[in-house]
Amino acid sequence: MIGHRPRIAVAVTAIFGATLLTRNAGAQTLFSFRAPHVARAPIAALDPARTREVDARASAAKITTPDDLVAFALDVTARALHFGLAHRTSLAFDGTEREGNCVEYAELFASIVNREHGVVDARAWVVRSDAKILGETLRDPAWKDHDWVLVVVRTPSGARRLFVDPTLYDMGLGWDVSRDVRGDAGLP
DSSP, X not given: OBTTBOHHHHHHHHHHHHHHHHHTTTOOOSEEEEEEEEEEOOOOEEXXXXXXXXXXXXXXXXXXXXXXXXXXXXXXXXXXXXXXSSSOOXXXXXXXXXXXXXXXXXXXXXXXXXXXXXXXXXXXXXXXXXXXXXXXXXXXXXXXXXXXXXXXXXXXXXXXXXXXXXXXXXXXXOSBOTTTEESOOOOX
């Protein structure tokens, strides 16, 4: 293990990170998330220790804008999980840091947004999409689809959609996947 991330996460980051440098120059996007997109309400279960931690951090964070809310939920999720695929998926989150896959990252992040939105009128959904890396579907079943989060923020002038990937964020690849989502996510 290098740092707190398994080698596979570091390898993925290293292999594809260089591509991000040319991304703004019109290069093909690193990841693409394609229809069909299946959206669902998050069902993560936070135990009392994790709930206390989230509540304490929320009180200190003073969440007043959608950007505050996303930053808060990304920070809490990244502190609770480190990327890895060598475990059985669990949507139960206790007070300890543990390995997580994209399903767990998305579930925890969306649950935190829905729980801690405060003065921000926001709702989050976990979205599962077909995934491609550099335009290719990988043979490994763990990489054929990917879970990310759609956050809909209601404002007086309408709704704002935020396409958030807490897994990629924790891997150092940014959280905004709005340019990577292909097809309608089918939500409000």
